[in-house]
Amino acid sequence: MGVTQSLRGAARRAGRPTGSVVRVKTERPELVLTYDDGPDEETTAAILDVLAQHGATATFFVLLTRVREQPDLLREIVARGHEIGLHGTDHRRMTTIGRREARARLVDGRAELESAAGTPVRWYRPPYGAQTLWTWQAARAAGLTPVLWGPSLHDWKDLTTEQRLASARTGARAGAIVLGHDGFASERDGVSDGPRPVFDRGEFAEQVLDQYAGLGLACRSLGDVLAHGTPVLEGRFRR
Numbered sequence: 748m749g750v751t752q753s754l755r756g757a758a759r760r761a762g763r764p765t766g767s768v769v770r771v772k773t774e775r776p777e778l779v780l781t782y783d784d785g786p787d788e789e790t791t792a793a794i795l796d797v798l799a800q801h802g803a804t805a806t807f808f809v810l811l812t813r814v815r816e817q818p819d820l821l822r823e824i825v826a827r828g829h830e831i832g833l834h835g836t837d838h839r840r841m842t843t844i845g846r847r848e849a850r851a852r853l854v855d856g857r858a859e860l861e862s863a864a865g866t867p868v869r870w871y872r873p874p875y876g877a878q879t880l881w882t883w884q885a886a887r888a889a890g891l892t893p894v895l896w897g898p899s900l901h902d903w904k905d906l907t908t909e910q911r912l913a914s915a916r917t918g919a920r921a922g923a924i925v926l927g928h929d930g931f932a933s934e935r936d937g938v939s940d941g942p943r944p945v946f947d948r949g950e951f952a953e954q955v956l957d958q959y960a961g962l963g964l965a966c967r968s969l970g971d972v973l974a975h976g977t978p979v980l981e982g983r984f985r986r
Contacts, residue, residue: 765883766980767893768870768969771922773976778923778959780805780966781896783834783872784930786813786820791929793949795827801956803966807929808834808872808894811856812936814863825864830968832870833860833891838932840877841885842986849882853889870894870969874932879984894969895983896926900955903928905944908951915955919962922976924969927955 771779782805785791791807798805807824809831814821825831835841836856841849853871861868871891873882878893886893898918901911915925931943956966 765880766982767878767883767895768924768978769895769981769983770897770924770979771969771972771976772979773922773972775972775975776921776963777965777967777972778898778919778921778925779969779972780925780927781808781832781872781894781969782806782927782929783808784813784838784928784932784936785809786817786824787930788817788820790948791817791820791824793947794929794952795823795829797949797952797956798829798966799827801960801966803956804829804968804971805966806830806832806870806894806968806970808832808870809860810834810838810930810932810936811836811859812838813930814860818863821864825866830870830970831860831864831866831868832872832894832969833857833868834872835874837937838874839937840875840986841873841882842877842879846881846885850885850888853885853891857889857891874938876983877986879986883984894924895981897923898925900925900927900951902948902951903931903940903944905942908946908954911951912954912958915958916962919959919964921964922972922979925966927952
């Protein structure tokens with residue numbers, strides 16, 4: 748039996764459903780647009796303007812390292828009708844942190860983010876999508892539901908615009924959860940992921956939304972899509 752299978756089995760034996768939200772079952776031509784690693788002083792405002800021009804909403808999974816630096820920008824995201832989720836107190840993998848610290852980070856992080864945003868926070872995206880059964884359990888104990896993704900904009904990589912748009916199309920369908928970034932995690936967030944790709948994220952957001960519109964798909968936040976759909980859970984566990 749593989750590691751993932753054994754973890755799923757352990758969770759089932761614990762008597763509660765396991766898994767992260769990986770897509771939404773819906774009949775509406777909507778997909779879920781998400782942005783990670785912000786708020787970013789250089790790019791988030793431009794992305795917000797593009798979303799407004801398209802009448803779109805999104806879920807922003809934010810880092811508290813950035814929220815503490817840009818509290819007004821966080822409130823602007825909320826004021827414009829978007830949804831906030833926790834990405835972490837910083838961008839370190841939760842799977843590399845001790846269990847007690849991980850639990851405290853999730854409980855305290857949710858409380859701090861709710862206070863800063865002035866709105867309830869129910870979603871959590873683990874940095875790098877890295878989670879084990881116990882980090883998933885810690886998130887659920889903190890009142891958070893882990894959210895992963897399907898299609899990716901690959902906007903953290905040094906690629907051409909055409910390559911990123913092709914990636915965005917792969918798997919794009921109603922209820923898909925799309926991974927994008929309005930920021931880029933760095934040493935200020937406790938990690939070193941190499942140089943930040945240089946491109947206009949606002950312009951790229953425009954191209955992404957136009958592409959999805961051409962496919963007949965509207966971009967919405969996770970909460971908005973779930974208002975007319977049901978979450979699909981999968982037990983994706985990896986370090």
